[in-house]
Amino acid sequence: MRYSLVFGKTRREAPKDEVAVNAQLLIRGGFIDKLMAGSWTLLPLGLLVINKINNIIREELNKTGANEMLMPLLHPRDVWDKSGRWSNKDVQQIMYQFKDIHEKEFGLSFTHEEIVMYILSKFIQSYKDLPVKVYHFSTKFRNEPRAKSGILRGREFMMNDLYSAHVSKKNMMQYYEEVKKTYMKLFKRIGLDVVVTEASGGVFTKEYSHEFQVFSEVGEDEIIYCPGGDFAQNTEISSVAEGKQCDLGHGPLKKARSIEVGNIFPLGTKYSKDMKVFYKDEKGQEQPIWLASYGIGPTRVMGTLVEMYHDDRGIVWPKSVAPFHCHLVAITRDTTHVTRMANDVYEKLQSAGIDVLFDDRTDVSAGEKFADADLVGIPVRLVVSEKTGDKIEWKGRKDKDTEFLTPDDVLKRLT
RNA sequence: CGGAGUGUAGCGUAGCUCGGUAGCGCGCAGCGUUCGGGACGCUGAGGUCGACGGUUCGAAUCCGUCCACUCCGACCA
Numbered sequence: 001m002r003y004s005l006v007f008g009k010t011r012r013e014a015p016k017d018e019v020a021v022n023a024q025l026l027i028r029g030g031f032i033d034k035l036m037a038g039s040w041t042l043l044p045l046g047l048l049v050i051n052k053i054n055n056i057i058r059e060e061l062n063k064t065g066a067n068e069m070l071m072p073l074l075h076p077r078d079v080w081d082k083s084g085r086w087s088n089k090d091v092q093q094i095m096y097q098f099k100d101i102h103e104k105e106f107g108l109s110f111t112h113e114e115i116v117m118y119i120l121s122k123f124i125q126s127y128k129d130l131p132v133k134v135y136h137f138s139t140k141f142r143n144e145p146r147a148k149s150g151i152l153r154g155r156e157f158m159m160n161d162l163y164s165a166h167v168s169k170k171n172m173m174q175y176y177e178e179v180k181k182t183y184m185k186l187f188k189r190i191g192l193d194v195v196v197t198e199a200s201g202g203v204f205t206k207e208y209s210h211e212f213q214v215f216s217e218v219g220e221d222e223i224i225y226c227p228g229g230d231f232a233q234n235t236e237i238s239s240v241a242e243g244k245q246c247d248l249g250h251g252p253l254k255k256a257r258s259i260e261v262g263n264i265f266p267l268g269t270k271y272s273k274d275m276k277v278f279y280k281d282e283k284g285q286e287q288p289i290w291l292a293s294y295g296i297g298p299t300r301v302m303g304t305l306v307e308m309y310h311d312d313r314g315i316v317w318p319k320s321v322a323p324f325h326c327h328l329v330a331i332t333r334d335t336t337h338v339t340r341m342a343n344d345v346y347e348k349l350q351s352a353g354i355d356v357l358f359d360d361r362t363d364v365s366a367g368e369k370f371a372d373a374d375l376v377g378i379p380v381r382l383v384v385s386e387k388t389g390d391k392i393e394w395k396g397r398k399d400k401d402t403e404f405l406t407p408d409d410v411l412k413r414l415t
Numbered sequence: 416c417g418g419a420g421u422g423u424a425g426c427g428u429a430g431c432u433c434g435g436u437a438g439c440g441c442g443c444a445g446c447g448u449u450c451g452g453g454a455c456g457c458u459g460a461g462g463u464c465g466a467c468g469g470u471u472c473g474a475a476u477c478c479g480u481c482c483a484c485u486c487c488g489a490c491c492a
Binding site for chain 2: 009010011012013014015017018019020034037090093094110111142144145146153159161199200201202204209211220236262263264293295297329331332364365366367368369371374383386387
């Protein structure tokens, strides 16, 4: 894509109110824009990153046999009355509930268990219809008491939620463990090292849940964990003390701040029983459905990545989620051979299927283009200028030094 | 919801104590010169000073109420 055609602008300075590094850099780079506290526009560059994250999630979930679909965000009260959660005090704290002009009551989705159960009630009659594994990517609304930390805690944000329905606890737990592994894998692909942490079930279940935590000082959570990796608990539920020896001899337990990027819940039969949605087993007996739910916040993941990967000049995206693979910069303002060369390189990369952002702006100085390239944080910077002759300058975003390659070598390295 | 802070052009800010034509930098538009780390000159556009009310001949400035944003806390898939 030509940078001259990208909507959005880089800025030298962030708004002074924004203290969170993720907000500062994402705003300065032209990835996001704030409408109000906790409510953000994903500008074209930001959406590209989210789409990369989402595609990784999608690929990995599909491997488990899950199906993508899309559920509504505007929910009628009666579905939520079936589970009893409409009137739950804790739920009412975070769910936007309102009446329309005809006094009909609606809620904005902060999760989809009720909607999934409603759908299951129509499509699941027999044990032969199970298991079901469905997910979607959509907006979640949560009336947070306090939106904060840039895009890490919003009132309206992107979420991927997966729901699985099974005939038995055993089946549910089997898939639950599979998703746990899948989450580990997908977070790794995204570029995040996560720690699976035992935690409470919140307003979703009285049972435990597992959170996927990324170590970070800016995180809101605190976890106690074994450095050997075989134990981690959120301190909100943990009763063990820091300094206690790990069972497997990995030394003393440690405490650390962390960001929760995912959370999975073995919900069990509660929703099935509350909402009276059953299937018939081999003997024709009605049985409750075992439900589990799984969620990842892609916008929070994006913010977490910026918190983890940046330097004093800007963002340093991991390759897998960078908005583009390489950033081609043309240093020239006329229509000489340099411009022709840059255009040729751009066309070549494009036709080779490489994601390239081409800074073709003619009214911007070299220094500004370099500063912008650092800010935007694409992994590889390519420069074509008078200095480069018939070669192309290659520089990794993290590298200090540059090297000169032929167009063919550049192509080879990028494919 | 409690505590603290901040609101002046798209962004950063001066002016407020002590009331008297709202200024600067970046960015933006035009022209020219530049072109490897956020270039330079000239010209120009852009503001109901967060909102409402009060005091006053006169309010960005003083007083009151409200709103918004940020941070700390409470809260929290």
